[in-house]
Every structure is written in C-alpha cells, then in structure tokens.
Amino acid sequence: MAFGGPAQARESLGMYGQWGAFRDPAVPRCYAIAMAEPSTLARDYQPYAAIGTWPRRGARNQVHFRVSRKLAAHARIVLTIADQRYPLSGGGGDAWAPDDRANAAIVAAMRSAPAMTVSATDARGRRFSNTWPLPGAASAMDAASVGCARVR
Template identity: 70%
Template sequence: MKPVVPAAILALAALASPALARDALGMFGEWAAFRDPAVPRCYAIAKAAPSTLQRDYQPYADVAYWPRQGVRGQVHFRLSRKLAADAKITLSIGGQKIPLTGGGGDAWAVDKRGDAAIVAAMRSAREMTVSARDARGRGFSNTWQLAGAATAMDAAAVGCAAIR
C-alpha cells in the first residue's frame, strides 16, 4: 500500500468542489478530512487506487456532512469512467454487495439506509470496490483502501458538529 502524500490529498480536495476556502482537519492513512465553512459542510475523502487503464475522471470517494440540511454520512463516489445509461453499479465491501445509483461519472447509495450500511462497513473493511459498465459497454472497477477512513469520517463529523 503506497502512502498518499499531503499535496495529493490537497489537490484531490480541489477536484471535489469549486475553489473555496477549506480547513484541513487531518490526514489519516489513505484518507483526509476537510471542513468547508462557506457551505458549510465537512467531508472525508480519498483517491482510488492508481490504474494504468483508461480514465475519463480522477476517481475519489467521499463521505459528507451537511449540518444545515441535516445530512450525515452521505457517501459519494466519483468513478473513473462515464457510466452507461442503464449501468448496474455495485459496491463490494466487507463481503457485502451493495447496489448503488448514479449517472455520468458519479454514484451514491440508493437511500439513507444504504449510506449508513456503507459507512458501517467502511469502519471494519480493508478496501471497497465499485464495479459498473462504462458508456462504451466495458466493465470497469475502482478500488479504495480504507486505512484511516473511520478516523477521517469521525474528524469530518466532529468538524461540523457545532454548525447548525
């Protein structure tokens, strides 16, 4: 497992949303946590494992907290390729297969219960993989190491806990 360097995480944060002031809450293994007070929101984020295969996008996963909207632990995946219009998207984590929904190059849990199941599984699994078909009909997958994910999610939750 190759460690992620701080500059890479900061660059990834810039990809995750428009250029706004962000507070770094910490780096935890493969994961980092940030607070974006302008929105406000907090999130844990990590890049997918590197690949030599064709990519349309830089893939990352994040778990977000939007306190003013009452959203806690919303899971989002930016995938490496544009999805087929009718793509079946599946997350494999901790021996479970969890269906996702999405479009373009993005995928999410189907509902809040799905978010909660994914977050719970992320706390004990070693890695997670999202598999789907791209716009050309080719199968692909993106994998994330979960070292540090639980701590990064906790840091993001605490980072937004006082915001109402």
C-alpha cells in the same frame, strides 16, 4: 448530493492514511475523502470516494463516488465491501447510495474492512472497477463529523 471537486476551498481537519478530512465553511459541509488506487487503464475522471455531512440540511454520512469512467445509461453499479454488496445509484461519472439506510450500512462496513470496490459498465460497454483502501477512513469520517458538529 453532489460534491464539488476536491480542490475547492476547504480547511484541513487531518490526514489519516490515504484519507483526508476537510471542512468547507462557505457551505458549510465537512467530508472525508480519498482518491482511488492508481491504475494504468483508461480514465475519463479522477476517481474519489467521499463521505459528507451538511449540518444545515440535516444530511450526515452521505456516500458519494466519482468513478473513473463515464457510466453507461442505466448501468448496474455495485459497491463491494468485504463480502457485502451494495447497489448504488448514479449517472455520468458519479454514484451514491440510494437512501439513508444504505448510506448507514456502507459507512458501518467501511469502518472494519480493508478496502472497497465499485464496479460498473462504462458508456462504451466495458466493465471497470475502482478500489479504495479503507485504513484511516473511520478516523477521517469521525474528524469530518466532529468538524461540523457545532454548525447549525
């Protein structure tokens, strides 16, 4: 499930560390979002991580990553949280969990880890990674869930 850029119309539900929670009433959807840690390396995109809920679609806690570089065709994309590795699906500059079970496992792991990192190979064959701090992520995800709880 793709996200529009973080600059689209939204209502703030709160800031929690480097994570924000927002509601987009036009869709409707709610999401927690954070930018990746800064880097001096080349970037094709501004990387962010988002966990979204679309109540009318019955979709909850959908993990999405915008990575910093255009991905190689058929790139192996891996999310690392603590000592756990999760394979991701993706293309272009985006990556996501391959199914609901993986989404649930990733969201659960995010709640207790200090950081997460996505690693992949870019379109030029170079390895790269993006890292997100996780303090505040659990609160932002909870605020996003509550923000769309009454929407049907």
